[in-house]
Each structure stands twice: as structure tokens, then as C-alpha cells.
Amino acid sequence: PVGAQEWVPDQPRSIDELKSAAAGCEGCELYENATQTVFGRGAEHARIVFVGEQPGDVEDQRGLPFVGPAGRLLREAVDDAGIDPADLYITNAVKHFRFELRGKRRIHQTPGPAHIVACRPWIVAEFSLLKPELVVLLGATAGKALLGPSFRVTQQRGKLLPWPASAQHPEDFPVAEIQAMATIHPSAVLRADDRDTAYRGLVDDLKVAAAAVS
Numbered sequence: 001p002v003g004a005q006e007w008v009p010d011q012p013r014s015i016d017e018l019k020s021a022a023a024g025c026e027g028c029e030l031y032e033n034a035t036q037t038v039f040g041r042g043a044e045h046a047r048i049v050f051v052g053e054q055p056g057d058v059e060d061q062r063g064l065p066f067v068g069p070a071g072r073l074l075r076e077a078v079d080d081a082g083i084d085p086a087d088l089y090i091t092n093a094v095k096h097f098r099f100e101l102r103g104k105r106r107i108h109q110t111p112g113p114a115h116i117v118a119c120r121p122w123i124v125a126e127f128s129l130l131k132p133e134l135v136v137l138l139g140a141t142a143g144k145a146l147l148g149p150s151f152r153v154t155q156q157r158g159k160l161l162p163w164p165a166s167a168q169h170p171e172d173f174p175v176a177e178i179q180a181m182a183t184i185h186p187s188a189v190l191r192a193d194d195r196d197t198a199y200r201g202l203v204d205d206l207k208v209a210a211a212a213v214s
């Protein structure tokens with residue numbers, strides 16, 4: 001893929017401006033089958049930015065991130081961790097839905113390394129405008145996108161990591177003094193055998209995030 005860079009405005013002044021530009025992105029092939037680009041949303045003054053994997057089926061149709069089942073669970077966990085939702089911005093590592101058609105059903109497919117790299121300019125641009133204090137990485141795709149392919153959720157979750165110093169491409173990120181914290185993806189809680197334990201783990205990690213910005 002050619003990557004998103006040529007669609008990113010040079011001196012963007014707002015998230016809305018980025019979002020409009022991203023609507024026309026053809027930086028990788030995922031735009032061909034998806035309904036629309038699903039850009040990030042939330043407060044421009046947000047101190048915490050959440051990064052998911054990619055829009056799901058519901059998000060693809062509605063054009064907004066985390067508005068399906070995973071989003072409902074995430075909002076509940078944010079609330080239980082004592083994070084003010086007004087202090088949040090939520091986005092995805094990859095901004096088009098990747099799926100496989102089985103009959104009429106669209107089955108989620110994890111984005112590949114090439115999609116993550118192709119879409120990275122959008123998240124870099126979002127961070128440059130938002131200048132968050134903390135980036136919360138939800139699951140392996142977000143972790144790999146921002147920390148590199150050796151990232152493992154099970155080993156690194158719940159810890160504050162200096163970032164972008166520990167990023168795979170620190171030079172990409174023109175924002176100093178951010179921290180990152182990884183945790184499991186809310187979809188992993190929905191799939192877990194022991195959902196209560198998985199949910200409590202997510203909330204405990206998010207409490208670390210809440211404490212880091214207060």
C-alpha cells in the first residue's frame with residue numbers, strides 16, 4: 001500500500017479537518033470494501049486518548065468508533081475506573097473495517113502489519129493536534145501499531161510506559177512527554193470464559209490510567 005501520508009493535510013488546524021481529509025483516504029486497499037472511514041472522536045482537549053484496533057461492523061455502518069458492543073463495555077469500564085468521559089478521545093489504529101464475506105455476514109479480520117503501517121500517519125496527525133498526556137492502547141493491534149511488533153499485551157498491560165521513546169518509530173511522533181499504557185481490548189472481555197475476571201482486569205488497568213493523569 002502507498003500509505004495514508006499523501007491524504008494528510010500539511011498543517012491541520014482541527015480534528016474535523018483531519019476527519020474530512022481521511023474520508024477520502026485510499027492509502028491501502030481497505031477503503032474499497034468498507035462503507036466509510038471511521039475517524040476518532042472526542043474532546044480536542046482530551047488528556048487521555050484510547051486507541052482500538054479498527055472499526056467493527058456497527059462502527060463501519062455508523063461512521064463512529066466504539067459504538068457497538070465493545071464500545072458499550074468500554075464506556076462502562078471507563079466509568080467504573082473513574083475516568084471522566086469528557087476527558088477522552090477515542091480512535092483506532094486502522095480506520096477502515098477489514099472483513100471477510102461469508103454468505104451475507106461480514107466477519108471481522110485482524111488488520112495486517114501493512115494496514116497498520118499504511119494508516120499510521122492518521123494517528124500521528126491526531127496525536128500532534130491532541131497532545132494527550134496518556135495514550136491507552138487497547139489490545140495487541142494498537143500495542144503493535146504504536147510500540148512495535150514485539151509488543152505482548154500479557155506482559156506489558158497495566159504499566160505506564162515512557163512513550164514515544166519506546167515506540168517503534170519514535171521519530172514519527174512529534175509529541176514529547178506522553179506516556180502509554182496497554183490493556184486488553186474490550187472485545188477480549190466479551191469473548192472471555194470468565195468475563196467478570198477479565199472485566200475487573202480491564203478496570204484495574206484503567207485505574208492506573210486514571211491515576212496517571214490526575
Ligand code: URA
Nearest residue numbers: 052053054055065066
Ligand atoms: N473495536 C475496535 O477496536 N474499535 C472500534 O471502533 C470498535 C470495536
Ligand code: SF4
Nearest residue numbers: 025027028096118119
Ligand atoms: Fe487509508 Fe487507513 Fe483506510 Fe487504509 S485503513 S484506506 S490507510 S484510512
